[in-house]
Amino acid sequence: MEIFQGIIRWILVLLPASLCVGQVLPAHRAVDWTVAGLNDTNTVGFSYFNVLQEGAIADGITSVNPVVDSLLALNIPVGIHLHFPSGNYFFNESITLPSHCLITGDGAEATQFVFDLGGSGHAIQTSGNVVNADSSSLTTAGVSGEKILMVANAAW
DSSP states (O other), rough: HHHHHHHHHHHHHHHHHHHOOOOOOOGOOOGGGOSSSOOTTTTTTOEEEEEETTTOOEEEEEOOOHHHHHHHTTTOOOOOOOOOSEEEEEEEEEEOOOOOEEEEEEEETEEEEEEEEEOOOOOOOOSSSSGGGGOOOBBSOOOOOOOOBBBBBBTT
């Protein structure tokens, strides 16, 4: 009987140990999660400008059109990235964006554009070449007060 109890004890000790076998992830299946998400290669080499550092005032009263227009007039062939940090940016004229132009902000709650075009014109216009590989179109018209634009294919 003691032998039987000894065998049972060893089984009870070894059984849980045998279930605790770890796995090793092969190197070819490893993921570097520090770079997870969008890997933007379309804007590599764009000249970056923080509009506040270039003289824009984000008070929602002072027009930022002169600063934005002067930056867009640089006509940088590789591309231009205009960053609008947190604030309210007032535009009293349309913005015409050329090809290879990127506008970013600190999020819909932090960066807001205010347009007063006197009842005519378009707030933002685009010009340049259409590139079907990385372009999309709006599915609905922009609505005043909304913070979202719906595009046909956001995967681009």
